[in-house]
Amino acid sequence: MHPRDTLQAPSPIRERRSLFRWQPDQQWEAYLFLLPSFLGLLVFVVLAVVLSLGISFQDWGLAGPKGWVGLANYRAVWRDPVFWQTFRNTAFYIVTIVPAQLALGLAMAVALNQAGRGTVVYRLIYFMPVVTTIVAGAIVFRLLFSTNGPVNSLIADVAALFGATVKLPNWLGSSTYSKWAVVMLTLWKNTGFTMVVYLAALQAVPQELYDAASSDGANAWQRFRHVTVPMISATTFFLFVLQTIGAFQLFTEPFVLTNGGPANSSMSVVQYIYQNAFRFTRMDKASAIAWFLFLFIFAFTLVQNRLQRRWVYYETE
């Protein structure tokens, strides 16, 4: 084979055409089929996003614009102690929910991956909360965490076993514990999803890697640490980014469980956006907070993307 032949062999990347350049052999009717969903996206997402950017620079209450105010809304957000409180709450949710969800999801997936019989049943049970309506779940959690509810009874019983009396926490009515109730509801709701994704990743790890490690004398922990963890690191990264963004945007869980209270102690940033827009009718400030949050998530995700090179292993590289 002449070297030139290989050089001229069409590379699949070169072959890919620009999305926007018109190609004579393409069927223009295809664009008609795309149109409905494209228009939906245009009106309900793109237009809304662009409008909210405009609104954030105006004095905009219930009845519409009253003039441009420059950065006044952003300055008001910056100086608003409640905004920073909700920001701290959200940071708390991220540092608790994301690692706990990854660890629990992985642990459950590993256990299920090894269990021969009953995997299907357990997978179904653990996945059930994901498809359960969050409002129904929150109402059950409200009962569980009420002052005389099952959770506190359990704590009291366990304490009594060791002969101790503990001051039972008022989960939903104290500003110290309300966030933990939200964390637990979120974990209950979402860990099943993490587990299913991890399970798929675990099943894709080639058996021969484990066999090779075993014949090199690696024990179970070493196989897990040096084969499983690197092989599923791409999945971990995917889940990490997804869940961080999800935790940034937490809304329904605190909204239904505690309504952000008491004393705003469990209110998330997104809930505060909602409150500004629909309770205080300050569309302008709500938009400014939304853009503030966007910039933060964007920066955060960029950093994550940078850092992934250090720990994520792609087999194709």
Add this chain to the structure above:
Amino acid sequence: MPNRTFVLATSWLVIVVLAISACAPPLTPVPAQPPAAEQPAPAPAAQPVTITWAFWGSPEEAASHKLVADAFMALHPEIKIETWNQPWSEYFTKIQALWASGDSKTIPDVAFLWPTPKYAAEGVLENLDPYIQKSGYNLNDYWPGLLESAMYQGSVYGLPRDIEVNVLYYNKDLFDAAGVEYPNPNWTWDDLLAAAEKLTVKDASGNVTRYALAAEGGKYAKWVNQNGGAILDDYRNPSKCMLAEPASIQAIQFFADMMAKGYAMRDADLAQAGGDAAVFQSGQAAMILQNTSRVSAFNAAGMNYDVSVVPIPKGGKRWNPAGGAAWVMSSGSDNKEAAWTFLQWLQSADGGQKIYTQRGEIFPALQSVANSPVFKTDQPPANKQAIIDEAAASGVGAFGYFPEWDELDSSIIGPALQRIWAGEAQAADILPQVCEQVNQFLKDHGYPK
């Protein structure tokens, strides 16, 4: 012919986008057209004018509203009432969307609303002063301070339907069992505490099994004003927070101490237990502090109860928060004259006020209705005079009448009070700091104006 197909596809896109933008509402609300002046000949008399009437409420409440609408239409065949009913939780979001659309066809002509000043400031409500002057509508029949809650910059923007009158409900059976005499108008806070101590029941490990009192944290303004304290120095144009004044701190701590001692349910526990009506009916609380909206439920349950005026501190005064949701007219209404005819009838002693009072929906906003047999029936509670006495002591002082009040209350004042009710902070420790935040908020929003 790639070029031709491309042009075709692009023009398709342009057409659809244009069609959509034509449907989109204008970004700025169109100023209301002067009524009828430029319109051609009016519609034939046989065709009744239709006005849309918006309110929130449960199916039972909606049934009362329907009764009212029917009674009005029987009297005024030239006006047809169409109702627009939403649950409380969605009402405000949806009606805001209607107003924001600026489309007079979908904007409700008459609506039930709270708080009026906030919406008046947004320009979506009609100033009722000219209509009141022209028709000679009597504003003097309203309870003292009540109209203030529906006024903005000195003008009336709404007519309050009812007034929140908070009274002390007490369960006679529980009082009898504990051997405590029933509350009387001479009771002071000390008498209340003494009775509370006897009425509270605790189990062996100190958990309260029956509370003497269940009162929402939000009722604190009653104690504060009774004690001569205040939330703000001026409720229309505030310049300063008054919660850190000794009288205010003392009243708030009085309420918090009742919770700390187990006499009163903590605010968060009360909410978890299903609210004051639930705990009063189940006997978990011997007394509740609440407005008259609970009467029909307690009567339906056949409870053995009565009401009393609320005990006041020594040297204090009786005080009730003057507030109630109001009927308003949209500035975007296209049938303002008909809307006013309806509004005026709704708020007349022989019209809506009478029907709502008879149905047990409201304690009427009009004094003449409260003092008539329409209200003074032989249904429980027996002590109707207590309700009238509290109503007569109504005044400004539970909330602000400026547009940003809701935000100030729910972002600064409310959260601080919740910490006090939860026993996480003492009134004297955190209220000075809260007042600094309130003052900063007022300054940031340009108050005093």
